[in-house]
Amino acid sequence: MSQHGTTLTELLLAVALMALLTAMALPSFSGLVQKDRLTQTSERLYRDLTHARTQAIQRGQPVALVAHPAGWDHGWTVFVDTNHNRQRETGESLLRDAPALPPGFALSTNAGIGVAIGYRGDGRSERPNGGLQMGTWLLCDGGGTANPGHAVTLVVSATGRARISPSSDHLDGSPC
Numbered sequence: 001m002s003q004h005g006t007t008l009t010e011l012l013l014a015v016a017l018m019a020l021l022t023a024m025a026l027p028s029f030s031g032l033v034q035k036d037r038l039t040q041t042s043e044r045l046y047r048d049l050t051h052a053r054t055q056a057i058q059r060g061q062p063v064a065l066v067a068h069p070a071g072w073d074h075g076w077t078v079f080v081d082t083n084h085n086r087q088r089e090t091g092e093s094l095l096r097d098a099p100a101l102p103p104g105f106a107l108s109t110n111a112g113i114g115v116a117i118g119y120r121g122d123g124r125s126e127r128p129n130g131g132l133q134m135g136t137w138l139l140c141d142g143g144g145t146a147n148p149g150h151a152v153t154l155v156v157s158a159t160g161r162a163r164i165s166p167s168s169d170h171l172d173g174s175p176c
Contacts, residue, residue, distance in 0.1 A: 035149060037102055038141045042152045042164050045076075045107070045137065048096055049117070049154070049162040052078045055095055056119035063095065064088075066116040072107040072137070074100045084128050086116040104142030106176045110135045117156060125160035134158045140176030151176060 006014075048065060055078070056063040064081035066088070068074035078096040079088045088094065101107055109115075112135020120126050125133040137154040140146055153165045 034141055038105075038139070038150070038152065041101060041105060042139050042154060044098065045139070045154055046162055046164050048076065048078055048098055049156065051096060052117075053119045053123050053125075053160055053162070055080070056121055057123045060121040062118055062120055064116055064118045068100075072101075072109065072115075073105065081118055084118065084130075086118060086128055101139075106138075106140045108138050108176070110138075113137065113156070119160055123160050125156055125158075132158055134160075138176065146174050146176055 052063045052065045059080065062081045062084055063078065064086050065076055065078045066086050067076050075098045077088060077094065077098070080093045080095065081088075082092055083089070112133065114135075117133060117135075118126055118128065127133045134156050136156070138146060138151060139154065140151040154162060155165050156162050
């Protein structure tokens with residue numbers, strides 16, 4: 001009676017081939033994971049900006065989104081800012097408290113944003129002195145350069161509306 005099966009040599013060859021294919025696929029998979037982390041992180045800031053603006057409109061009160069004292073990389077808070085000073089004080093409701101960015105990520109702003117953005121009760125962004133506030137955030141992943149696929153910008157317009165911009169003048173290959 002004839003038996004059919006695989007030999008040890010054939011089995012080892014199949015395992016070696018699978019290991020080779022897996023090793024070839026890992027670099028592209030890690031790039032996909034890194035891009036997903038960049039997308040998730042930018043969407044977290046976008047959601048918090050949108051939440052701050054929506055809460056200001058719903059409550060008819062000023063709401064602020066303020067960087068952690070150590071910088072945007074360390075997180076931010078969203079709170080009702082009744083006295084427009086961009087500092088959370090007793091009686092001002094905390095709406096969200098965002099944790100630090102993933103290791104290797106960097107988040108910076110231009111002078112238009114600085115360390116805080118505030119929203120009036122009508123949803124427009126404004127400075128503590130009442131002036132127009134608009135600007136951008138630059139979020140970079142662990143790649144260290146502002147290139148498409150490794151960085152995104154978040155833009156707040158003159159009306160206070162935020163948007164994510166995956167390609168802009170800020171993505172010019174400069175260091176983050």
